[in-house]
Amino acid sequence: MTSIPLFHVLILSSLLFAIGFVGVVARKNTLFILMSLEVMLNAIGVAFIGAGSVWQQADGQVMFILILTLAAVEAAVGLALLIRMQKKYRSLDIDLLSQMKG
């Protein structure tokens, strides 16, 4: 079995990360922002998995499980907030949440 070079894994990871980041910045809908965040977290996960398989270490997979847990928690809290937001503003536009402006 030919191994995939680490470099390719990192390119994939960076691309995913960039797509996720652009999604977070460009999307107005908070639900899509949360989804883009998931993409970004998974980009990090891919990088860990790739590195773990290259170096034959379990740490990468352990790290991925941690990230997965984090993502689950984040999704739970994020969605709860989302419901509150929908009730209060009848909208999910993130730009409505700008009361903290100077």
Added chain:
Amino acid sequence: MNVLLASLPFYPLVSFLLLIVFGKKLSWQLAATISVSSMAIAALVSAMLLVDLSVSQHQVMTVNLWHWFDLTNEAGNAEVNVRFYLDGLSAVMISVVTGVGFLIHLFAAIYMKSDANFSRFMAYMNLFIVAMLILVLADNLVLLYLGWEGVGLCSFLLIGFWYHEKANVLAARKAFIVTRIGDTSMAIGLLLLFTTFGELNIEAVTTLAQQANELTGLENTALADDIYWIALLLLGGAVGKSAQLPLQTWLPDAMAGPTPVSALIHAATMVTAGVYLIARMHGIFLLSPEVMNYVAWLGALTLILAGIAALAQTDIKRVLAYSTMSQIGYMMLALGAGAWSAGVFHLMTHAFFKALLFLTAGAVIYALHHQQNLFKMGGLLKKLPFESGLFIIGLICLMALPGTSGFFSKEAIIAQLWSSETAGPMLWWGAILGALLTSIYSCRLFFLGFLGNARFNENIHPEKSHLLRAALVVLALLSLFGGLINIDLSLVFNAPVTSANEVEPSWLHTVAIITPFIGIIFSWFYFKNYRITHSVSAKYLLQANESKFIVFCRQGLGFDSLYNLLFIKPYQWLAQINKNDIFDQIIMVNVWYVNLWHDALIVVQNGALRWYLAAFGLAIMLLIGVSFL
């Protein structure tokens, strides 16, 4: 240490503190007792001091209370002490201040009985006496200046005593500001004196100046210049306080205050502080004959101009105010001519009879329900015989009819004018003209107020209090016989400038004596209209002459409008155009700069989460990019 001398200003001070602390809690009896008895004690103490002084060997008493501060410059090291100095001159002043002050306090306690702020009034009067005593007893010019400012403050407080009326407040403000101009000049004079001699003690300065004069002669030296300017600046202070030309405009308006105030401050004591200052600093003035000459001319001009203005007044108190100005003009004239003793003597007799005139006028005004307009008076001789009699006594002293105190003092001044080096025949004629004007306006005042028809409707209610009448009678006796008090000031003024190089014509004294009578005879015919009793139909027809010239004179010969045009208008114009203070704007540049950054940075804090994230990502990329480079 002489306890009597040291304690003299503290009696009224204690009374002032009690009255001002307890204020309205004190009943009339208590407040009146405290203030009047403190003055009685002060008067007794000064009488005892007079006796002590006359038997003491040196004719001088000093007492050092405490060390105040030191002043040092290259000219010397001056110790400024709270130190009282009593000689013949200050003895005359303290007896006038406490004696006449006591009688006026007694009068005021009854006159102001119904006023709601009675204790505040008496407290201010007491404070005034404290400041005046410090002024006349000070042995150095700094302490004198303290008293000088103190009397100015009390004058301001008392003119504006009835502060509910705007006119009174404006009059108080005017008096304060105008005298402040003189005070500033005096302060500069003091500083110049200190830089010149390095000494502020009055005696020491006088000695130093005379030593310098004897050693080198003062012809055209820098010291002579300095002394000229010092004398001129001190004269500026005296002119402001004593309401002489050109700072005289405040005195007639100061009559807005209660009548006892006019009697005490604006006739008997405070306005003579300028005269006292010049007499006290005579050592400096003697070395500067030009300034002595200015003093004499200022006095003579004020004397005549105030006499003319007094002729046109309709308010009884304003007549007396202008008369005060003109009598102080006499004192200044005497000082300028080097007739120091005569000037101080006139100061004393004037304090007696002008206090009497003001207080009697106050009693008359009170009886007429606060009517001050002479054209609404008339016929008071029959209705208020007691007050009229006292007023006649005051007026004959003012006119200097032979035998009265005014006669002795005024003749003493006039007698020395002709042959004085710094005065001369012209000023002598000025003084005679002033005497003529004095007798004319006195007669006009008397005819208008006390003869002719009664031009008022209300019933009169004279004050019957015996104490008040006793105060007036004592003042009347002092006015009549005060001329017999022989004050010997030759030890204070040991350097007379009068020289007999000019032959005096033999008719001088005759002219001086008959001048008042000429004035009386002239007014008897000229003011016939005021004097005779008209038929009933014409009873209320007597009106003040409203021609332009008379109104011009009534308003003090246009000085007020002149100053208004020269100083007040330009000042207000400047204030108007500089409403947004230009210096303030310079400081506001800082504020503008801060605001600019505030506005710029507030854009960044827009609260939009996605912008923050974008900026965050951009910054990370930059950092990584930089680390690669």
